[in-house]
Amino acid sequence: MESRNYANELELDYLFHPQSLAIIGLSSDSNRMNIGQEYLQALLSFGYKGKIYPVGLGGGEIFGIKIYPSIKDIPDTVDYVISAIPAVHTIPLIADCAGKGVKAIQIFTAGFSEIEDEEGGNLQAQLVANAKKTGIRIIGPNCFGLYCPKIGLTFPGGIPDGGDTKSGSVGFISQSGGNGAFVIREGVARGIYFSKVISYGNACDLDEIDFLEYLAHDPETKIITSYIEGIKEGRKFIQTLREAAKLKPVIICKGGTSDSGARAAASHTGSMAGGGVIWSSLLKQMGALQVNSMEELLDIVLLFMHVVPPKGRNTAIIGVGGGASVQAADVCSNAGLVVPALPAEIRRKLKECYTSEVGGSFRNPVDMYWGRRDLFQETIRMVASCEQIDLLIIHAGFTLGLSQEQEQVRQITEDIISLKDEIHKCTVVVLDSIWVPESKKATIETQRVLNNAGFPFYFSVSQAANALSKFIQYHQVANM
């Protein structure tokens, strides 16, 4: 690859704020949904604030909007182009775009360097050469493109359920479009909002380095997250990552760490995935936090959003149920947290409180009786004030299928939130659920209330313990 001219990080801001865009590849037949139509529909329903010009050879209308036979026919400047036409037709498109003053083209179409045939690689090389001549930047090919809720820019699948258009502080750079759509929908459902989401696919021009540099300096982005399959310029990537990680937390999920995953990555985005072990140590050295899945990525984002880093790994588990407590202790220990016995003094105090109640164990996990709301709050206060404890996991281990279980959890949730100003230690909440609709629905409501109140919520102890352990490790490395 030739030497590259690094865009100033803020220079790329125009990508996320086009005042007008054209979608190439539309037909007026609304009964036969194609990708171009899906883009148009997504932008309309997400409320894109600029002008949209559909383009398609046949002309006509779609959703009541005029289709121009060619981009050249549009009586306006066009900042940004979304192309969903076959790979081979993409090449001549570049020159037409240049004529209209287009600054960037996002190419959805696949069939470039990721396919096994030589043809794909040749097409991609032509694409890059043409773009270079004109100065137009390319996002993709083989990608979903950009999501910027502030101006209503999005892609098919990239709309939170319920149509929530709120903007947030998390940026996501993804080589996979599916993962882009996933984090938007799952993230918003869990109270995580994004500044920008970028699906960049084969990265023939703009790549993870450009976007990493951009997000590192984007004032709207406080936390950088990423799904990467492969990089092409190792040295520059490392340098950029190191700089970015100094400015903001950078959380990266590396796809293709196994041999078969790497083979799949080559088919997916034409990436050379590189060995898993090398990546792990590299990311750690650069000060980035590596995760193994999109769920884990979101789990850890919640911690960066809401809690102060714990000083150590000493964890108190406040839970319900003997077996659940035993298993929670095992799970936390296996995840690298420490579950120390509480000091005798606190155990004595707790025992005094619960003297009239049946059962209960106060060593840690604190397995207590949930019926008494005053005791519940007092227990949390006491445990949180314990010097030896660095963080709290409140494990409301209910199955939540029944209305009385749901009522109890509503009370617990209220009680936890009302302690917000009193607990100054990292505190997360776990609520198990079972696969019945009422249980999942109640869990969804509870997690939203707690996440919005600043208490990271997890669906299992192991999910919480794993996220906390990585979060603590990240801060320990950073402080070394």
Next chain:
Amino acid sequence: MESRNYANELELDYLFHPQSLAIIGLSSDSNRMNIGQEYLQALLSFGYKGKIYPVGLGGGEIFGIKIYPSIKDIPDTVDYVISAIPAVHTIPLIADCAGKGVKAIQIFTAGFSEIEDEEGGNLQAQLVANAKKTGIRIIGPNCFGLYCPKIGLTFPGGIPDGGDTKSGSVGFISQSGGNGAFVIREGVARGIYFSKVISYGNACDLDEIDFLEYLAHDPETKIITSYIEGIKEGRKFIQTLREAAKLKPVIICKGGTSDSGARAAASHTGSMAGGGVIWSSLLKQMGALQVNSMEELLDIVLLFMHVVPPKGRNTAIIGVGGGASVQAADVCSNAGLVVPALPAEIRRKLKECYTSEVGGSFRNPVDMYWGRRDLFQETIRMVASCEQIDLLIIHAGFTLGLSQEQEQVRQITEDIISLKDEIHKCTVVVLDSIWVPESKKATIETQRVLNNAGFPFYFSVSQAANALSKFIQYHQVANM
């Protein structure tokens, strides 16, 4: 502990078929729910087929049923007693029960050997001594007792959501009552039905050995599962486990494998938990399958219920989405499965099929276009017929929040089920979902349909891969 007189395995059958039972510790005040009332309510609503006699000092009525002041006042024989009175009052109860011909007492009450005070240990010793004199067997103390849907026997929390009373082929022996209630509710929600569930707590008399022996010979039980915190008689346990594992699959979750978990186990059921490593190798040697959580236990039960053991670890992943495929391959590899490239011949055939479609990768994972139902079925057929492949994971990686996604999954589900008689290899289905109510609801419906049709269903690729890997390992060890 003294030498024990081992009950004949079938002798214990009477425990699960009492014709009459008494619940000790009821009051007529239905506004102040206590544990005794909860037992009564559970038995009534689950449709217990024998006679129920509530017992409480104050007499009167509860839910329209007469309360006897003492068990001695009941004008009938009583086979089985459920006791929920304070620990100290349990001791004199034994003699009264003996007078009525009671065969077994299940003691819910805690406060015996699991508490820190000497008093608890003394009480438990007295309990055992008194029972021994009378020949009455004890379940517990500190436990929920028995679930046997065939006669409507259950405990509080031990009713599947929706009130499903179906009996099944899975037995569960649990030292934790909460885990007993969990598997009943979660299991039935996932299409797993139980013959018997046993929560046995402190195991002062009847213990995991007795119940393991019983389930091993119980003709209604085809798969034995268990949650154990600690054992008291190692040699006898090992011998019993070895015998049981020769007859049926035995799946065990060992609680208290970590130091802090072991400490919690001591507080919970007075168990000496023993080292995690020792347990792992012991269970393996005895031919049992060890799991780390209740979810994993159910995940693996589904495989024993529905699929033939794969001959090897070669896995084909049929999925959707490039990023999802890369990650699925990584996850399977990390779980110990092998994801080999499909033979060139099959790749060529698949490519021919999909020639007119956009995208797709056919190496394995097979990342294909889901829109064409005929191609979907043909793809599964082709991959399943491939000699090198031992098992299939169909990863319908949809987020399922939208109605079109749900419709697509309904079609896929139908198509998979209609191939049932054609695919003779272990095939499981994975469907991701997001935390929005519609998504979870659709997933719940889909999993039920697929599990009922004999296709084990999982909520993530990692859950499926992990269960499959352990399932294969179990059969490899068994065949050695």
